[in-house]
Amino acid sequence: MxxxxxxxxxxxxxxxxxxxxxxxxxxxxxxxxxxxxxxxPARPITIVVPYPAGGSNDVFARAIGRRLSEVLGQPVLIDNKPGAGGTLGTGIVAKAPADGYTLAAVSSSFVTNAAVQPRLPFDPVKSFAPVAMMAQGPFVVAVRADLPAKTPAELVALAKQRPGKLNYASSGPGSTNQFATELLKSSAGVFITHIPYRGMAPATTDLMGGNVDVLIASGPSLQPALRSGKVRAVGITSAKPSATAPELVPMAQAIPGYSFGIWWGLLAPAGTPAAVVQRLNSEINKIVEGPEMKAFLLREGAEPAGLTPAQFAAQIQREIPYWQKVAKDAGISTE
Known part of the structure; x- marks a missing residue:
């Protein structure tokens, strides 16, 4: 014209x-x-696991990744990036393009790390878009097989009889294991010496070898040790009996008010399109609510969580100041 x-x-x-x-x-x-x-998705999706293969984050990411690949029609790759207590791999995702193709598989250690590490390479709230919870569940309280304590009450009584003589393992300073045990110690009024390790593998190995007395950890992390017969479970950290381990008594029966839970979830870089986040959330929630996946989670000591992205984000924001207070009261530090 x-x-x-x-x-x-x-x-x-x-x-x-x-x-x-x-x-x-x-x-x-x-x-x-x-x-x-x-x-x-028009190409493969990568889930970065900021811990070594074999841990609970890795177990759940691989199980959900396989099913997510089926429903999305694209490969879902698992990339283990351990280091710096989980912050190395998580930091990689924080700096990745916000296009829905890179996710981080995190757990409650994401918020406990944020509570004790003031110089993280990312902002735990502003750098991520919470996508979905993969699972949640209580920790298992395990002891070496020859420790003379088979119930929560017997473990508390033994700790009171031997103040400072019992010790407990953790996967490192500021880990969820340490938080769960320090919370138990303060709630029960007992003193148990902390022995930090560099990861769950050496911690469980020393528990099996009888070199440490107590380890509070997730079901997936403890399953091999429990199956070996060299480690015994004495209770769980939920306030009430749990379907994940119906045979175990809650520690709260011997320690009124004590409760500790762990969750596993997926985060995307901040700015990831809301439609992509919602699609992932919807598909993951359907996956974990399926009968096959629910049975798998129960075997691993967990249950579906079913939160929306907004609910997941609110939980993260709520938990960080709570664990900051616990860390201050118990003197938990990574430095």
Whole structure:
């Protein structure tokens, strides 16, 4: 179309042409963005596990990743990036493109780390978009097989009889294991010496070898040790009996008010499109509520959580100041 020269020389006409072009360009950009969003996922998705293979984060990420791959029609890759108590791998995801193709498999240690590490390479709230909880459950309180304590009451009584002589293992300073045990100690009024390890593997190995007395950890982390017969479970950390371990007595029966739970979830980089986050949340919630996955989670000592992204985000924001107070009261520090 040819416009009259008089129209083009008119400022009003020029503004109209410019406005029309801007509208057309904006519409084209919108359509391109919508098409890109509708195309997700168009390539493999990576779940970064910030711990070594074999731990609970890894176990759940692999189980859910396989099923997520089936429903999304794209490979879901697991990339173990251990280091710095989980902050190395999580930091990689914080800096990844916010396109829904890179996720972090985290657990409650994400908030306990945030409570005791003031110089994290990311903001635990602002750097991520919480996607979905994979599972939740209580910890198991385990002891070496020859320790003369088979119930929560017997363990508390033994700790009171031998103040400072019993010891407990953790996967490292500031770990959820340490938080769970220090909370137990303060609630029961007992003193048990802390022996930190570099990860769950050496901690469980020394528990099996009889070099430490107590280890409070997740069901997936303790299963091999418990099956070996060299370690015995004496209770669970939930306030009430749990379907994850119906044969175990809650520690709260011997320690009124004591309760500790762990969760596992997926985070995306902040700014990931809301539609992508919602799609992932919906698919993951359907996966964990399926009968096969629910049975798997129960065997591993966990249950579905079923939170929305907003609910998951609110829980993270709520837990960080709570564990900061616990850390201050118990003197928990990574330095």
């Amino acid at each position: 040819t416009l009259p020269s008089s129209f083009l020389s008119c400022p009003t006409g020029l503004r109209r042409v410019a406005g029309a072009l801007a509208t057309l360009l904006g519409a084209a950009a919108f359509c391109a963005g919508a098409s890109a969003q509708e195309a997700w």
